[in-house]
Amino acid sequence: HLSQRLATVAKYVPAGSRLADIGTDHAYLPVHLMKRGLIVGGVAGEVVRGPFENARHEIAREGYTAKLTARLANGLQAIEPTDHIDTVAIAGMGGALITQILTQDFDRLAGVNRLVLQPNVGAMQVREFLMTHGFQLVAEEILAEDGHIYEVLVADRQAHPQTYDEEALRFGPYLLAAPNAAFVAKWQHEADRTREVLHQVQAAKVVPTAKVTALEAELRQIEEVLHRVR
Ligand code: SAM
Numbered sequence: 001h002l003s004q005r006l007a008t009v010a011k012y013v014p015a016g017s018r019l020a021d022i023g024t025d026h027a028y029l030p031v032h033l034m035k036r037g038l039i040v041g042g043v044a045g046e047v048v049r050g051p052f053e054n055a056r057h058e059i060a061r062e063g064y065t066a067k068l069t070a071r072l073a074n075g076l077q078a079i080e081p082t083d084h085i086d087t088v089a090i091a092g093m094g095g096a097l098i099t100q101i102l103t104q105d106f107d108r109l110a111g112v113n114r115l116v117l118q119p120n121v122g123a124m125q126v127r128e129f130l131m132t133h134g135f136q137l138v139a140e141e142i143l144a145e146d147g148h149i150y151e152v153l154v155a156d157r158q159a160h161p162q163t164y165d166e167e168a169l170r171f172g173p174y175l176l177a178a179p180n181a182a183f184v185a186k187w188q189h190e191a192d193r194t195r196e197v198l199h200q201v202q203a204a205k206v207v208p209t210a211k212v213t214a215l216e217a218e219l220r221q222i223e224e225v226l227h228r229v230r
Contacts, residue, residue, distance in 0.1 A: 002028060002029070002032050003145060004143055004145045005091070005092075005118065005143065005145055005150045005152075006028060006029050006032070006091065008118075008141050008143060008150075008152045009029060009089055009091050009116050009118050009152055010029060010032060010033055010038070012114075012116045012139060012152065012154040013033055013038065013039060013087055013089060013114075013116060014086075014087060014114060015038050015039075016038075016039070016040055017033075017038075017039045017040070017042070017086055017087040017114070018039065018040055018041055018042045018083065018084050018085050018086050018087065019033065019039045019041075019042035019043075019085065019087045019088070019089060020042055020043040020044075020045060020076075020078060020079050020083070020085040020087070020088045020089070020112075021042070021043070021044050021045065021088075021089045021090075021091075022045045022075055022076065022078060022088060022089070022090045022101060023045065023046065023047070023051075023090055023091070023092065023093055023101075024044035024045060024046055024051070024055050024070075025046065025051040025054060025055065025092070026051070026054045026055060026058050027044040027054070027055035027056075027058045027059050027068070027070065028058070029089060029091065030042055030044050030059075030068050031058055031059060031062050031064065031068070034062070034064050034067065034068060035062065039087075040067070041067035041068060042067075042068060042069075042083065042085060042087075043068070043069050043070075043071055043078050043079060043083055043085060044059065044068060044069070044070045044071070044078075045070075045071050045073055045075070045076075045077075045078025045079070046070070046071070046072060046073075046078075047072070047073065047074045047075065049072065052070060052071075052072045055070040056070040069083070074104075075100075075101035075102075075104055075105055076088075076101060076102070076104065076105035076106075076108035076109065077105055077108065079108045079109075081110075081111075084111060085111060085112060086111055086112055086113050086114065087112065087113070087114045087115075087116065088109065088112050088114070088115050088116070089115075089116045089117075089118075090102075090115075090116075090117050090118070091116075091117070091118035092118060092120060093119065093120065094119060094120055094121050094122050095119035095120075095121060095122025095123055095124070095125040095126045096122050096125060098117055098119050098122075098126055099122075099125050099126055099129045102115075102129060102133070103129070103133075106133065112157065113156055113157045114154070114155070114156050114157075115130070115135055115153075115154070115155045115156075116152065116153075116154050117152070117153045117154075117155070118150060118151065118152045118153070119151060119153070120148075120150065123151045123153060123172065124169050124170045126153055127153065127164065127168075127169045127172065128169055130153070130155045130161065131161050131162070131163065131164055131169070134157060134158060134159060134161060135155035135156065135157055135158065135161060136155060136156055136157075136158035136161040136162060137153060137154070137155050137161075137162075137164075137172075137173065137174065138154050138155060138156050139152075139154040139174060140152065140153055140154065140172045140173070140174035140175050141175075142172070142175050142180065142182045142183050142186065143182050144181070144182040144185060149182050149185060149186045149189075151172065151175070153172070166221075167221060167225070170218075170221065171183075171187070171225055176225070176229075179229040183229070184226065184229060184230060187222050187225060187226055188226065190222055191219060191222045191223060191226065194215060194218055194219045194222065195219060197215060198212070198215050198216065198219065201215070
């Protein structure tokens with residue numbers, strides 16, 4: 001049984017895909033999709049020995065060793081041309097790490113048409129990456145589970161992705177168009193946090209004014225969006 005977070009990621013893996021799940025840990029996502037006949041095979045990549053052993057064990061236990069390969073590798077280096085991977089999932093990490101993994105071995109995405117990404121934080125950076133690397137956002141979700149808020153970003157390869165402004169990149173064009181309770185809760189929390197940081201830096205008087213101005217602008221933007229959607 002998958003968490004709601006991973007079930008949301010799973011929902012956007014096209015039926016019949018060959019999936020690479022990077023940072024797979026227990027390989028729950030690819031195993032779940034194999035069990036339901038939703039993927040035909042793929043790779044479960046892990047850079048850390050312990051989680052890699054977890055993945056290998058889980059795949060063997062469920063009897064998918066012939067179709068799902070656990071690989072101990074850094075990021076996209078888990079993908080070999082002979083895997084014919086067409087979909088990549090990266091879930092449960094920060095946006096900075098997800099972006100670093102995608103950038104580092106970008107050529108390994110040669111046959112990949114869909115990315116399903118679930119940054120725990122830093123979704124803005126991921127959206128910027130997609131826009132500048134030939135991937136068009138096609139769906140977004142935001143959900144609350146166990147006291148955390150998660151965003152899922154889905155993108156398809158496209159030569160000239162749509163250009164988004166700062167607001168769309170920060171909040172997500174699809175999430176802005178259909179804001180739910182999790183969206184409002186996230187940005188209320190972010191506004192509170194930014195306000196707190198501003199109070200601290202203003203009291204300290206050692207932070208460059210440019211930084212303070214940027215934080216003020218960010219807070220104003222969050223407040224505007226909250227006002228609009230509530
Ligand atoms: N994807 C699973 C999920 O969403 O439930 C597991 C998330 S777990 C919090 C993050 C995993 O990513 C860890 O097992 C970690 O070892 C792995 N990881 C971190 N950096 C990685 C990298 N560069 N390449 C492959 N795996 C990585």
